[in-house]
Every structure is written in C-alpha cells, then in structure tokens.
Amino acid sequence: MTLRIITFLLAIFTIIACKQEAETVANEVSTDIYEAIQEKLIDAKAGDIIEIPEGKFLFDRPLSLDGIANVTIKGAGMEKTILSFKDQQAGAEGLKVTADNVTLDGFTIQDTKGDAIKLQDCEGVTIRNVKTTWTNGANPTNGGYGLYPVACRNVLIEHCEASYASDAGIYVGQSTNVKVLKSYAHHNVAGIEIENCKNAIVTKCKAENNSGGILVFDLPDLPAGNGHTCIITDNEIIDNNFKNFSPEGNMVAIVPPGTGLILLAAKNVEVFNNRIKGHKTVGAAIASFHITQRKWKDDNYNPFTHDIYIHDNVLERKGGVAVPDLSKEFGKMISFYCSAKQQDIVYDGITEGEGKNPMNLCIQESKEDLRFTNVDAANDFANVSNDISAYVCSLDGLPEVIFSESEVETKETQTEGK
Amino acid sequence: MKKITSLLLIICAVFTLQNCQKVNTPVSLDFDKLPYKNLSEYNFFTGDLKSLSANDRVLLYEPITPLFTDYAKKSRFVWMPEGVTADINEEGIIEYPNGAVLIKNFFYPHDFAKAEKGKDMVETRLLVKNNNEWNAYTYVWNDAETDAKLSKVGDVKAVNWKNEKGKAMSVNYIVPNKNQCKSCHQQNTVLKPIGTKVKNINKTLKYADGTEMNQLEKWMEVGYLQKSEYHKFTAMADWQDENAPLKDRAMAYLEANCGHCHSKGGQARTTGLYLTTDETNPSHLGFCKGPVAAGKGSGGRKVSIHPGEPEKSILLFRMQSNDPGIMMPELGRVTEHKEGVALVEEWIASLEKEDCKQQ
Numbered sequence: 043m044t045l046r047i048i049t050f051l052l053a054i055f056t057i058i059a060c061k062q063e064a065e066t067v068a069n070e071v072s073t074d075i076y077e078a079i080q081e082k083l084i085d086a087k088a089g090d091i092i093e094i095p096e097g098k099f100l101f102d103r104p105l106s107l108d109g110i111a112n113v114t115i116k117g118a119g120m121e122k123t124i125l126s127f128k129d130q131q132a133g134a135e136g137l138k139v140t141a142d143n144v145t146l147d148g149f150t151i152q153d154t155k156g157d158a159i160k161l162q163d164c165e166g167v168t169i170r171n172v173k174t175t176w177t178n179g180a181n182p183t184n185g186g187y188g189l190y191p192v193a194c195r196n197v198l199i200e201h202c203e204a205s206y207a208s209d210a211g212i213y214v215g216q217s218t219n220v221k222v223l224k225s226y227a228h229h230n231v232a233g234i235e236i237e238n239c240k241n242a243i244v245t246k247c248k249a250e251n252n253s254g255g256i257l258v259f260d261l262p263d264l265p266a267g268n269g270h271t272c273i274i275t276d277n278e279i280i281d282n283n284f285k286n287f288s289p290e291g292n293m294v295a296i297v298p299p300g301t302g303l304i305l306l307a308a309k310n311v312e313v314f315n316n317r318i319k320g321h322k323t324v325g326a327a328i329a330s331f332h333i334t335q336r337k338w339k340d341d342n343y344n345p346f347t348h349d350i351y352i353h354d355n356v357l358e359r360k361g362g363v364a365v366p367d368l369s370k371e372f373g374k375m376i377s378f379y380c381s382a383k384q385q386d387i388v389y390d391g392i393t394e395g396e397g398k399n400p401m402n403l404c405i406q407e408s409k410e411d412l413r414f415t416n417v418d419a420a421n422d423f424a425n426v427s428n429d430i431s432a433y434v435c436s437l438d439g440l441p442e443v444i445f446s447e448s449e450v451e452t453k454e455t456q457t458e459g460k
Numbered sequence: 461m462k463k464i465t466s467l468l469l470i471i472c473a474v475f476t477l478q479n480c481q482k483v484n485t486p487v488s489l490d491f492d493k494l495p496y497k498n499l500s501e502y503n504f505f506t507g508d509l510k511s512l513s514a515n516d517r518v519l520l521y522e523p524i525t526p527l528f529t530d531y532a533k534k535s536r537f538v539w540m541p542e543g544v545t546a547d548i549n550e551e552g553i554i555e556y557p558n559g560a561v562l563i564k565n566f567f568y569p570h571d572f573a574k575a576e577k578g579k580d581m582v583e584t585r586l587l588v589k590n591n592n593e594w595n596a597y598t599y600v601w602n603d604a605e606t607d608a609k610l611s612k613v614g615d616v617k618a619v620n621w622k623n624e625k626g627k628a629m630s631v632n633y634i635v636p637n638k639n640q641c642k643s644c645h646q647q648n649t650v651l652k653p654i655g656t657k658v659k660n661i662n663k664t665l666k667y668a669d670g671t672e673m674n675q676l677e678k679w680m681e682v683g684y685l686q687k688s689e690y691h692k693f694t695a696m697a698d699w700q701d702e703n704a705p706l707k708d709r710a711m712a713y714l715e716a717n718c719g720h721c722h723s724k725g726g727q728a729r730t731t732g733l734y735l736t737t738d739e740t741n742p743s744h745l746g747f748c749k750g751p752v753a754a755g756k757g758s759g760g761r762k763v764s765i766h767p768g769e770p771e772k773s774i775l776l777f778r779m780q781s782n783d784p785g786i787m788m789p790e791l792g793r794v795t796e797h798k799e800g801v802a803l804v805e806e807w808i809a810s811l812e813k814e815d816c817k818q819q
Contacts, residue, residue: 080613084638103614106639131616132634134790140642140649140727155785156755162727163649185785186755192730209755216730261752263732263743265724291751291758291774335818336750339743 075099080106088112094149098124104133104154111142117149120173120203128153128177135160135185139167146172153177154185158207161191166445169199176206180229180287184208188230192216193266196445200224208288210235211252214242216266219445222247231288232257232297233279238269243443248278253286254297255279255318260307261293262331262338262345270309273440274316279303281320283360286370296334298323298373300366300384307331310349312440317356322364323373324385325357328403330392333372333419346394346401351437352387353406359384359413379417379426386412389433390419398432405433487515487539491559491590495597499584499608504539504563510581510605512565517542519682520667521675523660525699525712527720528797529566530631531623532582533575536655537563540684547686552658552693554685562587562653568621581605582617583635587645587653594651596641613637631794640791647725654720659737660712662695696737699803710807711737713800717789733764746775748816754778757786768813770805779804 075094082092083105089112096118104127107113115137117123127136136154139146143166150173151158158174161167174188188204191197192215200223204211211230214220220242227233233249235257236242242258249255256279260269279302288295297304300323305311307330318325331338331345338345365382367373376388386409393400405414414430417423487503496502500509504518514520518539526534540546544557563586569579581601588595599608600615614637620630642651655661658676665675679685696715697708714735721728722735731752734744743749746764751757751774759777766772778788779801787793 077613080637084612102616103634103637106637106643108639108642130784131632132784132791132794133640134784138639138643140639155783156757156790157753162730183756183785186753186757190753192753209753213753215753263749264752265729265732289754289756289758290760291762292754293750293752295758332818334750337743337748337816337818339741 076101076103076105083107083113083115086110086113090114091116094118094123094125096122098126100129101125101127101136102129102131104130104135104138106138106140107144108138108140112144113141114145114147115149116145116147119148120150120171123149125149125151126153127151127155130155135190138162139164142166144168145170148172150175156185157187157190158185158204159189160187162193164191164194165196167191167194167197167199169202171201173203173205174207174211175204178206180206180208180285182208182287182289184287186210186292187213188227189213190215191220195219197221198223198445202226203228204233205229207231209292209294210257213237214239216264216269217242219443221245221443226250227252227255229284231284231286232294233282235259235294236269236272237261238264238266239272240266240269241271241443243273243275245273245276248280249282250278250280251284252282253284253288253299254294254301254304255282255321256302257294257297257304257306258308258311259293259304260309260331260344262340262343264340267340267342268309268344271440272308272311273443274303274311274313277316279316279318279325281360283320283322283364293334296370296372298367298370298376300324300360300364300373302326304329305347305350306334307345308347308350309344310440311351312437313350313352314354314439317358318386319356319358320360322360322384323366323376324388325359326352326387327372327390328387329390329419332392333390346392348401348403349437350402351404351406351439353404353436355407357386357407357409357412359386375417375419375423376415379423380413380415383413385415387414387430389414389416391416392420399435402437403433404435404437405430406436484515487517489541489559489561491588494588494590494595495586495610497610499599502561502586504537504561509607510579510601514668517682518563519678519684520665521656521661521679522663522665523655523716524663524696525660525716527655527716528793528800530633530793530795531572531621531629531797532566532568532633533572533579535565535567538656538679538684539563545686546679546684548658548688548690548693552690554653554656554658556589556653558589558592560589562656568619571622572624573622573626580619580621581608582619582633583611583615584608585641587651594645594653596638596645596651598635598638598641600635611635611637614640634791634794636791643727644720644789644791646720646727655716658690658693659696660716662690662693663698699800706803706807706810708737710804711735713803717797717800721789746773748814755785757781757788759786763816765808765811766814766816767811768809770808773808776801776805776808 091114134156136151139161145168176184186209188207188211194217202225207230210232211227215237233252237259302318303326366377541559584599600611601608615635696712697704699713718735781787
C-alpha cells in the first residue's frame with residue numbers, strides 16, 4: 043500500500059516537473075523552429091499568412107522568402123514574438139525577402155550578425171508593427187540596417203521601431219514610392235535614411251537619440267542614380283546627440299553627433315511642420331556630395347543638393363553649454379566656422395551655376411534668432427556668412443506619394459536586361 | 461544437397477549483380493514529377509551511387525576557375541534529353557534547352573593528397589530547366605552515403621579532411637536552402653546557372669575514356685551544343701595558373717567567387733560594385749569606391765579596393781572574415797580561402813598607388 047502511494051506521488055511529481063520544464067522551453071528559446079518556418083516560407087502559396095507564435099525563438103541561420111507574391115509573415119505582436127539571431131552561424135541578415143506584395147507584421151528581430159530585415163526587388167512592401175534591435179546596445183559590430191528595403195517599389199513602413207543599428211535604423215534605398223509613417227527610430231547612427239529613392243515621404247515619425255535623425259542622401263555609381271522628391275513632415279526630430287558608432291568607410295560615419303536632418307546631394311525635398319529640437323551641432327545640414335571628398339565615376343550623377351524648401355518647422359537648438367560635435371570632420375567644420383555655436387541650419391555653399399541662389403534653396407522659418415551659416419566650402423571657407431536673405435523664398439509644395447504600377451520602369455529594366 | 465543449393469544461389473546472385481552493373485538504363489526523367497525524393501531515382505550515376513560513375517550522356521565538365529566552397533571538391537555533369545541542344549548567346553552565355561540538367565556533387569576526400577583513399581559525400585545540387593525556367597534542387601547525402609535525399613531547408617554537416625599539406629581540417633559545412641540557391645543563381649531576379657559561361661569552360665578536359673578535348677568541342681560532338689564560334693569569347697584565366705598575368709588570375713577569381721552577385725544583373729547590383737572580367741569602369745570595379753551598405757563589413761576601411769594598399773581595401777577584409785555579418789561571399793563558405801585571399805592581396809598590392817580622396 044505504502045509503495046503504491048509512493049509510486050503515485052512520484053508519478054505526480056514527475057508530471058509536474060516535466061510540465062514546468064516544457065513550459066520554460068516553449069516560452070524562452072526554441073531552436074527547432076528554423077526548419078519549420080523556413081519550410082513554410084519555401085512552400086508558401088500566394089495569399090498565405092505564415093504565423094509565428096508568441097515566444098522567443100533562436101535561429102542559427104537566416105530566414106528567407108523568395109518569389110512568392112502576396113505572403114504575410116505575422117507574429118503575435120512586436121513584443122510577443124521575438125526572433126533572436128544571437129547565435130547566427132550563417133547569412134548576412136536575419137530575414138531576407140525577395141517577393142512581391144509582402145507584408146511583415148507583429149514581431150521583433152534582434153541581434154542579427156548583419157542587417158535585421160532586408161527586402162530586395164519587391165513590388166509592394168508593407169512592414170507594420172515590426173521592431174529591429176541589438177540588445178547589447180550601441181556597438182560597431184551591430185548589423186548595419188534594421189529595416190532595409192532596397193530596389194523596391196511601393197514601400198510602406200508604419201508603426202515600426204528600430205534601434206541600435208550601426209548604420210541606419212530604417213533605411214530605404216534605391217526604391218520608388220516610399221512611405222515611412224508613425225515609426226520610431228532611436229539609438230542608431232542614422233535614425234531614418236532615404237537614399238537614392240524617388241517619391242518618398244517620412245511623416246509622423248520620431249527620430250530620437252540617434253547621431254543623425256533623418257537623412258536624405260543621393261550617392262553616385264549606383265544602378266538607381268539621382269533619387270529625387272522627398273517630403274519630410276510632421277516628424278519629431280529630437281535630441282539626436284548619440285555617439286556615432288558606425289565603422290569608418292560607411293557613408294553615415296561622417297555624420298556628426300547632434301544633427302537633426304541632413305540633405306546630401308538631395309533633390310526636390312520639402313521639409314515642413316517638423317519639430318527639430320535639442321541638437322548640439324545642427325538642426326538641418328544641406329550639402330553637396332563634394333563635401334565628402336569621395337571620388338566617383340558616374341557621368342549621370344548630380345552631386346548637388348537643389349530644389350529644397352524648408353519651411354514652418356519648429357527649430358530649437360539644444361541650448362545650454364553644449365558645444366557642437368568635435369568627433370567628426372563635419373562637426374569640427376561647424377564648430378570652427380560657426381564660432382563653436384550650435385546652428386539651426388548650415389549650408390555648405392557648394393553650388394553650380396550663376397546667380398545668388400543657383401541651387402534653388404528656399405528657407406521660410408519664422409524663428410527670430412535663427413542661426414544660419416553658409417560655410418562657403420566651395421571657396422575653402424573664405425566667405426563664411428550668416429546672411430540668409432538669398433535663400434528666403436518659396437517653392438511649390440510637393441505632391442503626395444502615390445503607390446503606382448511600374449509600367450515605364452519595367453520596360454527600361456527589360457531593355458537593360460537584353 | 462544443401463551445399464549445392466547454396467552454391468547455385470550464390471552463382472545466381474553473382475550473375476544477377478553482374479547483369480545489373482552491365483545494363484545501364486538510360487536517364488529518362490518525368491519532368492512533371494520532379495523533384496524526385498532521392499538522387500538515385502534520376503539514374504545519373506551507375507553502380508554504387510557514391511562512385512559517381514556517369515551514365516550514358518551524362519557528361520563531365522569543369523570550369524576554368526571555380527567558386528570556393530569551404531575547400532569542398534566538386535564534380536560537375538551536364539545531361540540533356542535526346543533531340544535538344546544548347547546555344548551560345550551574344551554575351552557568351554550558354555542558353556540551355558528545356559530538359560537540361562546541371563549536376564554538381566560536393567564532397568571531401570579523406571586525404572586531399574590521396575584522393576583514392578575515399579571521400580565523404582556532402583550534397584548534390586541539380587539545376588533543371590523545364591517550361592523555360594530553371595529550378596534548383598538540393599540533395600543531402602545520408603550517413604551511409606548510399607543515396608542523397610531532397611532537402612528544401614538545407615542542413616549543417618560536420619566534415620573533416622586532411623588537406624594537401626597533411627593538415628587536419630574541419631568545418632560545419634552549410635547546405636543552402638532553396639531560396640539561398642537563388643540568391644546567388646540569379647540574373648535580373650530570375651534563377652539561372654552561373655558556372656557554364658563560355659569564357660569559364662573554354663578549356664581542354666580529360667574524359668573518362670582517356671581522350672582529351674576542348675569541352676565546348678566535346679559538347680558539340682555529343683550534340684549538346686549547336687556549332688558555335690565560341691573562340692570569340694576570351695577564356696578566363698585559371699586562378700592557379702602562375703604563368704597567367706596576375707590581373708587576369710585575380711579578376712577570374714573575383715568573377716567566379718563574387719561576380720554572380722556583383723554584376724549588373726546580380727543580386728548585389730545595388731552596391732554598384734561589379735566584379736566581372738568585362739567591367740571597365742574603375743569605380744564599379746571598386747577602385748577608390750566607398751561602400752554603400754557595408755555596415756561593419758567596412759572594417760573601418762574606406763574603399764573597396766585601395767590600389768596598391770590591400771590592407772586599406774574593404775574587399776580583402778571581407779574575404780578574410782568568417783563573421784556572417786562581414787564575410788564575402790555571404791553564403792557558401794564558413795572558412796577563409798587563404799589561397800584566394802593571397803592572390804587578391806598580391807594583385808591589389810601590385811596596383812599603382814592612388815590617392816582615393818577627391819582633390
């Protein structure tokens with residue numbers, strides 16, 4: 043009898059013990075999920091929703107979706123489904139998508155060895171409620187980009203969060219028709235970067251505590267050259283004074299900490315109704331690609347920033363005793379030629395053509411003590427000037443970004459392909 | 461009596477086995493049923509599968525300069541059904557007919573200095589053209605190495621071997637998944653073969669019957685290739701041929717190892733870095749070219765190739781790294797290819813020094 047009771051109790055104990063162990067595994071780390079999810083991604087049919095349950099899952103290899111249109115990858119929520127790549131053995135990113143009309147929704151990707159999520163050659167991208175981060179904080183060995191659509195068309199990023207990327211948290215490159223909405227980028231080198239894109243808008247976003255808040259760049263020697271037309275509006279661009287931890291060589295390694303907005307070789311950009319506050323170096327910097335002193339061999343490339351309309355923003359410098367950045371060349375340049383004073387707007391003054399304002403730079407800001415400096419980099423800083431009068435003008439507002447079919451571009455691509 | 465029966469049985473069995481070995485059923489594929497579950501079902505190899513003895517019409521080929529895959533040895537074959545032929549297009553790319561199959565076996569001899577000592581099979585990859593499109597199928601060999609099984613999601617296999625110098629080597633070899641195949645095998649987002657460009661197979665090969673012949677001539681002889689003027693496409697250098705110019709060897713190596721992505725139709729075209737033997741724009745070749753999306757892959761260096769200064773060249777840094785977030789190529793290796801790195805390093809060092817800053 044006693045024996046029976048003991049056996050019974052033992053059995054119960056075993057069950058309880060097993061159950062507890064099983065639960066711990068389910069909630070913390072599962073390593074078997076790679077094959078299960080990757081197989082679903084390979085076997086997906088158009089229209090499928092691939093669900094990733096709540097929990098934290100560990101991956102040793104990257105996930106990828108290729109060539110299957112209209113697939114949704116859905117987690118249980120940004121804070122509920124965590125895909126961790128901290129033990130990644132292979133692959134340059136965590137999740138790679140090369141498929142049209144893809145939707146990513148409700149999960150976090152963290153600690154990838156390279157970029158967190160890369161999407162390439164996609165027609166139609168929706169990324170919603172997705173977070174990318176590196177959990178050990180700012181480190182040059184973190185991956186470059188958090189959310190990284192490149193060579194895509196019709197890209198919507200909304201309600202996302204990106205942090206601790208060693209390049210840009212949200213980076214959209216060489217894409218056409220881009221909307222970045224209501225997203226939060228913090229503690230990256232660049233918060234949000236729009237590079238070589240055509241028709242983009244960044245709105246209702248918060249870029250905070252990065253080295254540079256929002257960047258609009260156009261770089262040479264790339265297949266999608268001369269990006270243009272970008273609206274930056276209704277954003278909170280705040281306190282982007284974080285150290286620049288990007289490895290040298292990368293474009294963003296030049297960004298001086300304490301920078302709100304940079305327009306580099308940008309064309310047709312309207313910046314309005316933003317709150318650009320608390321930067322120790324400069325609120326908005328406007329520069330030609332020449333300022334980087336990099337070489338290029340691209341006959342079609344236009345290195346100048348032109349047709350820029352900056353108006354009706356709330357500009358507040360960091361104030362207090364903070365001096366502009368001295369860790370980067372451009373920080374030093376601003377410190378040196380602006381009497382070590384924080385600036386609202388700095389222009390490199392590198393221009394092409396005749397007249398007082400050949401690049402069509404228009405600034406309409408009502409701030410009384412606006413600090414504007416043209417550092418005259420074109421003439422070795424000979425005539426540094428605070429006179430903004432040549433640039434007080436207005437341009438037509440830019441039209442809204444509309445997602446459209448790619449008839450013309452497809453034809454171009456096909457011709458190239460032959 | 462029992463003894464006699466046994467003897468008869470044995471004799472029967474021996475006969476049957478011999479017959480099996482002698483009669484080669486030709487390869488005949490039911491394309492609607494592809495991919496088969498097992499490599500053996502294709503009938504590409506006769507007898508013991510692991511011996512990789514080619515069936516009739518299964519023709520060995522070899523590139524001049526191959527892709528490095530963690531020191532794995534490879535044997536490659538092409539097969540086509542009767543009555544179809546490939547053609548060479550204007551760019552020197554072989555255009556295959558429907559039904560063509562490219563077969564690539566990956567294995568590690570136990571001792572690289574003594575190949576006859578046996579080998580460990582890892583994977584066999586097939587590229588099959590059907591309905592005007594290519595499909596990639598990967599087969600992972602079983603532990604007994606009697607057959608290989610279709611794998612969609614890839615695998616990780618521990619392999620070890622003794623290299624030519626007698627050094628014990630080991631890696632966790634990564635078998636790619638289906639999508640990863642395409643990330644290299646693509647031109648303008650469409651899956652394509654890589655290795656069989658005219659310029660990279662235009663060389664003499666020794667065949668199983670002992671004859672030696674230019675591979676393209678052989679393909680024409682067996683009816684795999686239309687009569688073509690292949691001579692107009694300059695053959696790539698053999699990266700190991702010390703008699704060839706250093707530049708040609710380095711560029712051949714870079715094209716074979718990087719050019720499938722780093723070309724105008726490849727997946728890495730968004731970087732503007734094109735590592736192909738026909739690229740002439742120095743920026744696209746990486747000379748004094750800043751990175752676009754390298755992240756920590758820059759290693760703090762500022763340009764892809766700093767002429768004359770390999771230690772300032774990002775390209776070399778990424779070839780030397782085994783960190784998945786830094787290394788190039790992104791896929792297909794977990795070890796450094798020391799000999800390839802040495803070649804590219806020597807070439808960059810030989811270039812005339814240049815100041816990469818804009819004046």
